[in-house]
Amino acid sequence: MKITVIGLGYIGLPTAAMFAKSGLDVIGYDVNLKVIEALNEGKIIIEEPGLGPLVKEVVSTGKLKADTKINESDVFIIAVPTPINEDKTANMEYVKVAAESIVKYLKKGNTVVLESTSPPGTIDDILLPILSKSGLNMGEDVFVAYSPERVLPGRIIQELEENDRVIGGINERSAEKVKEIYSAFVKGHIYTTDSKTAEMCKLMENTYRDVNIALANELAITCEELGINAWEVIELSNKHPRVNIHQPGPGVGGHCLAVDPWFIVEKQKNGEIIEKSREINDNMPNHVFNILKTILEDENSKIGILGITYKPNIDDTRESPILKLADIILKNSNYKLALHDPYVLKENTRFKEYMVNSVEETAENADILILGVNHREYENLDFEKLSKLMKFKHIYDTRNFLDRKALEKLGFKITLLGRG
Ligand code: SAJ
16 A cells, blocks of 8 residues: 655654554655655654654665655545634645645545644535545545544654544545554554544644633633632642643643634634633733733843743744743833743744853843743752842742742742732
8 A cells, every 4th residue: 555645744754654664655745855855865854752763764664755746646645734824714725735736646446634733624625625626436436534643742653653543534434444544553542533523623622721721821810810829729629530720821832722723713603712712821921021010120121031932841932922922022121131941042043132041141130030931951950049140039930830939048039920
């Protein structure tokens, strides 16, 4: 069986490599020539633990090859990006182009799989009309299904194999066919359903978290107003066997939780809570800024920020709420800014001129130090030394990460997000 994977990004490439490892012949296609060239040399241009050696192995055995054009295949897997437009709708152009590109190679007995995160109804409204141009009967001659991943960046290889999957076909035969194909490497359980349900599942999984984080953020703001510690409320409430309040913070980042809920919103006629949650989470950087304004007396205060990625221990800054905070500070105040992140190279951000090389430089002469991201590198900082460098010993912990009591002993004043 020959499998063609269209789109060799964070999901397409690992998926292609997993199929190849299971012994199938896989052809990878991408519009980016750099990806193709690298792949044919057994190399990758993205960072993901374990992916490099895996790709090297399957390229050397000849099971995975890259090509600059699409050809006949038994299975076509579309794993192209679905970015978000300015108006918060999904940009489906890459999916359309990918679907168009396979029409003329489609044959009876082929299977087409969509992996890209898409609004509910994409298979019915976008994919099927395009594939039908082949003249073949969808569901009878060609099997079509939606098969989204649920992997966590940093653990992609492991989770592709181990996680359960939901596969939604345009009919039962399609779902069963695609289940059989993915069983080549998926060890988790594969549940089958219709395509629209599977599309909604993928979006709802991330929306569930986004809405729950919004609830935690609302709780945090309310607790600040009422003089309560939200973190203690969460810890104690979560002792209830059926309660799982999420963690508040300076906002929600990444290309999934901050984006996927909008793909539901665009299709809703009567929704409220999903959009409101997005607004609440998107507003958290503003909330942090407003708190800063009440703390800082000098218009020219220096703010040092530790951590700019969207979550700890990775180098990804996409949709990072801390970078939104940096933008807000620069646009609306005269505060001076120093940004530090052990994972991010200066050259890789548009905040180059504000990035400093050490925590000490961040703290030097600062009026306040903000803990933006709970990177493990910030766990055991020498706060005694830092306190001597700072103008005021003041820390704003947006993650409830630092040892408040120990810092207070060193003379620090601690502002904690969510504590009144
Ligand atoms: N966050 C909070 N409070 C929390 C949890 C997270 O503020 O209680 C924030 C984080 O700081 C971060 C953001 O949310 O800014 C998202 O982080 P994350 O680790 O929860 O999720 P992602 O975006 O890295 O990966 C998610 C995963 N989805 C779920 O856990 C439901 C992953 O399984 C998906 O495959 C991935 O999105 C995707 O590609 O859709």
